[in-house]
Amino acid sequence: MASRNQNRPPRSPSTRKEIGDENPLDKRRRVGAVGRGVGLTGTGRTRQAFAVVNNRQDVTTTANADAGNAEECPNHEFTKEEVEALLNEKPKAKKFDLKAKYEHAADHNKRLKLCVKWFQQCDESHVLDKEKLKNSLESAEKKCIDTELEKKxxxxELNAVISQLRxxxxxxxxxxxKEVSEKLDAIDRHRNENEARVAAEKSVATLTEELEKAQQDIAAANERAASLDNTHKRLQEYILSLQQYNSKLITDLETVRESLKRVEKEKLTIVENLSTLRGHCSSLQEQLTLSRASQDDAVNQKETLVNxxxxxxxxxxxxxxxxxxxxSQVQALSAEIVKFKESTGKSFAELDNLTMKSKSxxxxxxxxxxxxxxxxxxxxAANEKLKMADLSASETRMEYLEQKRTMQELQDRLADMEHKLIEGENLRKKLHNTILELKGNIRVFCRVRPLLPDDGAATEGAVVSYPTSTESLGRGIDLIQSGQKYPFTFDKVFNHEASQQDVFVEISQLVQSALDGYKVCIFAYxxxxxxxxxxxxxxxEAPEQKGLIPRSLEQIFQSSQSLQAQGWKYKMQASMLEIYNETIRDLLSTNRSICSDPTRPESAVSGKQYTxxxxxxxxxxxxxxxIVDVSSIAEISSLLRQAAQSRSVGRTHMNEQSSRSHMVFTLRISGVNEVKILPLIAFTLNLFISPLSSVTLTFPFPFLC
Incomplete structure (x- = not known):
């Protein structure tokens, strides 16, 4: 929407920048699939873009009145303040008053076109003034040339007269x-000639002044022409900047879409890398534990070897x-032997004894x-073992430090990847929200039902046709009745050949938006x-014919499974009820089969009061x-079949078994993140199916993570 766009249109060189507060965005989106057409009404007031119109009086009117005044006064001249107010104007309508916003946008567009038209008219008038000034300049130059010729x-002539007088x-x-008598006559003639000369000199001075004046006029005309050229250039630059701004908005939209796709791919890559890093981190933790145990064994062996x-x-x-x-004893015995050999009186027996003792x-x-x-x-060997134990202990210590450093790097990378994952998720949500806002917070779809055998022999081509023009392709439908064509335009038109998957593709973005925390309502009318x-x-039972509700639940389960890689664990509980003749009935109750009379309140059978x-x-x-605990889409499908069998149906002219009651399916999701130790988060999904006029899918409670 325009209120969420951070860019501002370029301003003319004489304007100044003004900053205004942006209105908060409403996060509620509504999408409808319509059979015939639904009219939306809304009122709102828009800000007056021009402070002065005609008599320079302040006027505050509605958007339609402004557009009417703009068309009735095409010759109005704009001032700098009026152009600034028009460029910086913002809507003041209510959040959900989209009609007023649309009317204000249409009026603002008309006034912008009027302003551009006025600038073009001014440009054309400046060009005409420039041509007139050029013509006047050429005439003045011709007049000056003629005056100079006359002066010459x-x-x-005066020089000739002066020479004659001399x-x-x-x-x-x-x-x-010789002629005294003629002296006075000569003096008189001489006086007359002097007077004629003075008059001629005066006329020459007058012509000189006129020439200077003409030169000054020419210089002023040149300055005015230069100023007009500068104004013309500024206006052309301003119009060019407006065109560039429009093309920039279109490229920004394409860039946002490409960025969203790229962020989705990066998110998947980051999730895979995150799981790989977690496995690697756990293996490193085990290696670290083994290294610590081996280090302790080496220390114990070292202590044993030291002892x-x-x-x-x-x-x-x-x-x-x-x-x-x-x-010393041997030396003493040798000395004694010497003594015994030298001494006499010693026997050979003692000598042999001593010899034996010496040998022993x-x-x-x-x-x-x-x-x-x-x-x-x-x-x-023990010293060598001690050295080896020291080397082994140092190697173990180095391995421990290296593994500790590697584990720290992996933890840092893991934290960085988690941070990038969170940033990527936030950017994806922001881009997804921006795309949905560009498409429109409220969208109306039309789906054409194919003819059934009971509908008669009439052909669809005689009643319904689809325009092939570029503007209406895929968005328009023409109904033909009694030879008269009634055209209708929607945000999207699904023909009779469209499948359930084609319809869900347009709705899946809103289911994702609901999971991102925005309120979403989808109903069929x-x-x-x-x-x-x-x-x-x-x-x-047929995969290709599943409706929006089963497909939305499948998408929710797929999203919950993808978030489990980030440490989330979910518990899902389902309940179903129907409202028939203002009476609440539990479609999953075990006493449901006992109550065969649909008009009899179920509370009279089960003894429960549903309030x-x-x-x-x-x-x-x-x-x-x-309340039933569910863990897969198969269990929910079984509950839906059980509830469909228990619902109250009846026969109508259009349908053999038409739903006659409102059914409410509630899915409560509780999630906890064990990795980040985040608190428990609850999210409730309500699906409504109404009998006669509408079928509703709504997400009243956002899922915040």
Whole structure:
């Protein structure tokens, strides 16, 4: 709509920018499928674009009166203030008064055309004035040239007269002495000649002044012509900017549509990447847990090896001490042997004994040396194991830090992708809302029902025809009766060959808009037998003949499944009732089969009192209704079939089994986001089917996420 457009039309160079508050947008959209035609009425007032008309008085009238005055006064001249007011004018009608908005837009368009026409007239008048000034300039130049020629001729004549006077004066001076009597006559003639010369000089001065004046007039005319040229250029630039603004609006609309498609694709890609990153993050978490466990094992092994090394070092030191002690004993025994050999009185038996002791000590010393060597090898192996444990611990620590850094990067990427996903979703909602507003918040569709065998032998072509012009193609329909044609125009016309899917394609955008949080109402209007129930319900057993209600529910389930990838979990509950002769009946009640009399209230059989209640939030519900948990479209289809069998129907002239009651189907959706720990969100979807005049699909409570 015009009120939501952030762009402003270009202004003329002399105007100043003024900023006005934008009216809030109403988010309610209505779409209707009509059989014959529905008239919408509305009143509103528009702001007066011109502050002064004719006598410069302030006048506030309706949009039709403004348009009439604009047509009756085509010669009105506009000022800068009036043009600014016209360009910056905004509607002041009510939110839902679309007729007043439309009338104001039509009036505003007429006044803009009038203003452009006035600018074109001014341009044409400026061109005429410019041509007149050029003609006057050429005539003035010709007059100036003629004046200069006359001046030159008079100067030549005066010069000739002066030369003659000089000659005569010389002759008179020569004859002065001779002709005294003629002196006075000569003086008189000389005086007369001087007077004639003075008069000639005065005429020359007058002609010079006239020439300067003509030159000044020429300069002023040139300045006026230059100013007119500048004004003409500014007007041409302003008209060109208006044309560019119109083309810009058209390109903006195409850009918005392309951006919406691109955002949808990016959203799907982001959701897939998000699920992949979550799986990768969980695997990294498991690897991190295993790394931490292996690190703990390595630390324990390191401590065990350190303790073993300490024990081995102690044993090695003890063995070294024993070796030193035994070496000292061997040396002492060697000294004693020497003593015994030198000394006498010692027996060979003692010598052999000492020799045996020395050999045993040497063997013990060699065994201890071997044991020391083994212990040294074990110590070196333990030191090598300790180094390996240190290296393994450092590698484990580096892997842990690397995995921690990778996990942090993945978490950052995950948060960034979630942020982009939220931004993409918000942009999709905004672009989707913009497209629907450009199409119109209230749209009226017409669907032509094909002829049935019971309708007679009349052909459709003799009654209904579709125009083929560019403006009315797909939007117009002509009804022919008694040889007279009655044309009708709608936002969309579905011929008798249109399928249920073709109709739902136009409606699916509104279902998505309802899921985005906007109030939407869809209802079918027409006489008995025109196909309202078929359009809304169809035949659920045949996939191609499903109506708007089953297809809308399928779209809702698909949207909920796509949102599960973002951490949402849903619980859905359904209930159905019918209102027959102002009596409420539960179509899902187990006592429904007991009550065979449709005129008998169900409360008399089940003992339940069905009352309509309103809570503090403005929500409406019916007490003691049977509520069934559902998790798939198949379960809802089963409930719809059960309710259709329990509904009250009757025979009419147009239909063998015509719906005779109002049916209300309520689907309550509760959602919670476990990933973001968001609060519980409830969304109620009500589907209404009325018997005689209309079938309604409405979304009274928005789904906020």
């Amino acid at each position: 001729n008079k100067e030549e 000659d005569s004066n010389a002759s008179l001076q020569e004859k002065l002495s 073993e090394v300490k024990c081995l070092r102690g044993e090695l030191q003890q063995v070294r001490d024993d070796r030193d002690r035994q070496v 000590l040497e063997e013990t010393c060699s065994s201890q040396r071997e044991q020391m060597r083994i212990l040294e090898l074990q110590l070196a 027409g006489q008995t037998g025109s196909g309202k129930t078929y359009t809304m319900m169809g035949r659920p 309509i209640k309103h809570d503090a939030n403005g929500n409406t519900h019916v007490s003691d209704l049977t």
